[in-house]
Amino acid sequence: MVIHPKVRGFICVTAHPLGCEKNVLEQIGITKAKGACGSGPKRVLVIGASTGYGLASRITAAFGCGAATLGVFFEKPSSDSKPGTAGWYNSAAFDKLAKQAGLYSRSINGDAFSHETRARAIELIKNDMGGPVDLVIYSLASPVRKLPDTGELVRSTLKTIGQPFTASSVDTNKDSVVQVTVEPANEQEIKDTIAVMGGEDWALWIDALSKAGVLADNATTVAYSYVGTEITWPIYWHGTIGQAKQHLDNTAQELNRHYAAQHLRAYVGVMKSVVTQASSAIPVIPLYVSMVFRIMKEKGLHEGTIEQANRLFHDFLYRQDGALPSTDEEGRLRLDDWELREDVQQACKTLWPQVSTENLWETTDYAGYKHEFLRLFGFDRKDVDYNADVNPDASFDVVQLS
Numbered sequence: 227m228v229i230h231p232k233v234r235g236f237i238c239v240t241a242h243p244l245g246c247e248k249n250v251l252e253q254i255g256i257t258k259a260k261g262a263c264g265s266g267p268k269r270v271l272v273i274g275a276s277t278g279y280g281l282a283s284r285i286t287a288a289f290g291c292g293a294a295t296l297g298v299f300f301e302k303p304s305s306d307s308k309p310g311t312a313g314w315y316n317s318a319a320f321d322k323l324a325k326q327a328g329l330y331s332r333s334i335n336g337d338a339f340s341h342e343t344r345a346r347a348i349e350l351i352k353n354d355m356g357g358p359v360d361l362v363i364y365s366l367a368s369p370v371r372k373l374p375d376t377g378e379l380v381r382s383t384l385k386t387i388g389q390p391f392t393a394s395s396v397d398t399n400k401d402s403v404v405q406v407t408v409e410p411a412n413e414q415e416i417k418d419t420i421a422v423m424g425g426e427d428w429a430l431w432i433d434a435l436s437k438a439g440v441l442a443d444n445a446t447t448v449a450y451s452y453v454g455t456e457i458t459w460p461i462y463w464h465g466t467i468g469q470a471k472q473h474l475d476n477t478a479q480e481l482n483r484h485y486a487a488q489h490l491r492a493y494v495g496v497m498k499s500v501v502t503q504a505s506s507a508i509p510v511i512p513l514y515v516s517m518v519f520r521i522m523k524e525k526g527l528h529e530g531t532i533e534q535a536n537r538l539f540h541d542f543l544y545r546q547d548g549a550l551p552s553t554d555e556e557g558r559l560r561l562d563d564w565e566l567r568e569d570v571q572q573a574c575k576t577l578w579p580q581v582s583t584e585n586l587w588e589t590t591d592y593a594g595y596k597h598e599f600l601r602l603f604g605f606d607r608k609d610v611d612y613n614a615d616v617n618p619d620a621s622f623d624v625v626q627l628s
């Protein structure tokens with residue numbers, strides 16, 4: 227099959243197996259160059275392990291700390307007519323490369339919100355992994371959740387709360403700056419977004435792992451969050467998704483209280499803005515990312531998911547000096563510290579009102595944004611011949627759930 231990008235709105239519906247493998251190899255290279263982390267985790271469960279922050283965390287745990295990893299994700303293999311998803315190819319590549327390096331790697335492709343997936347993960351940890359997990363990374367980004375007890379489908383929305391909000395955004399199909407208005411959510415939409423992207427499912431995972439005796443004493447768990455800046459607050463932190471992320475903050479505190487006797491450390495990791503499948507779907511964010519990338523690159527502060535994951539492990543969770551990580555007053559790990567630096571944000575605020583369709587490519591790193599977007603799907607790499615025939619079938623050691 228010859229595979230080219232087919233972009234539809236904010237998603238690319240094709241992915242390239244070789245390009246995805248090279249992306250994973252590149253992330254492994256960056257991780258190895260950082261050297262080993264302090265006394266890192268031994269057995270790691272990553273929920274949402276196939277793309278974005280979850281994949282970077284899995285790579286860092288395995289190739290930076292030598293940890294055994296169990297990855298959970300929801301991806302599609304190829305069919306006769308269609309290539310698989312990027313997350314499928316990333317996971318196939320990770321599994322192959324981890325096993326080649328002598329690292330334990332198992333994966334589950336299924337709905338992480340379901341009790342069945344939790345039960346299979348527990349079974350694998352109990353019977354196959356060789357001991358309880360000492361790190362659980364929660365990195366799901368999903369627009370929908372099937373409630374595990376009732377089967378009800380609940381959808382999250384990206385809306386404001388209270389007032390409509392109009393702001394500049396980029397139409398990535400037309401490469402033009404447009405004004406978008408985001409409407410306020412009703413009470414049900416707020417509640418549903420919290421149910422999908424809040425901390426309830428994270429807590430269900432921790433409860434199930436603990437009850438099954440597969441969560442180590444002194445374990446750490448991190449769920450990823452985003453706070454962002456005043457520019458994006460009306461749509462993000464002060465909107466429906468922000469409510470869900472605040473629920474995640476409360477969940478971390480509850481988990482710390484509830485599992486104090488087992489010395490669990492539950493953190494919310496507030497990460498920086500990066501290009502992922504999830505962030506491309508949020509109005510305003512792609513334009514903000516294009517702008518902040520340019521400023522952070524100019525200041526030598528640029529990071530992608532893999533640099534953030536490495537910094538999380540090296541400078542926060544598993545420091546060489548063995549010290550506990552520094553947190554903000556709410557106990558969160560602030561990996562967005564460089565992005566929120568006063569000089570970076572001041573430059574953003576000055577630039578933001580000036581960006582237009584005419585100057586988009588000059589004033590921002592929109593080219594970098596577009597490049598990274600295509601890279602998510604294994605495209606736009608100089609070392610891949612996209613006109614060559616490639617085998618779309620990447621089978622690997624994965625537990626396939628319905």
Ligand SMILES: NC(=O)c1ccc[n+]([C@@H]2O[C@H](COP(=O)([O-])OP(=O)(O)OC[C@H]3O[C@@H](n4cnc5c(N)ncnc54)[C@H](O)[C@@H]3O)[C@@H](O)[C@H]2O)c1
Pocket residue numbers: 273274275276277278279280298299300301313336337338339364365366367368450451452453496497498499500501502503504505
């Ligand atoms: N992208 C950003 O700029 C950014 C910034 C800060 C924090 N975060 C947070 O990081 C977390 C991960 O986001 P991302 O941007 O890496 O997203 P992503 O889209 O790259 O990854 C989402 C992951 O979740 C998995 N997934 C989705 N639904 C699932 C389901 N039902 N069952 C099993 N797996 C499922 C996918 O397979 C994938 O592995 C989110 O909590 C997000 O809010 C993202």
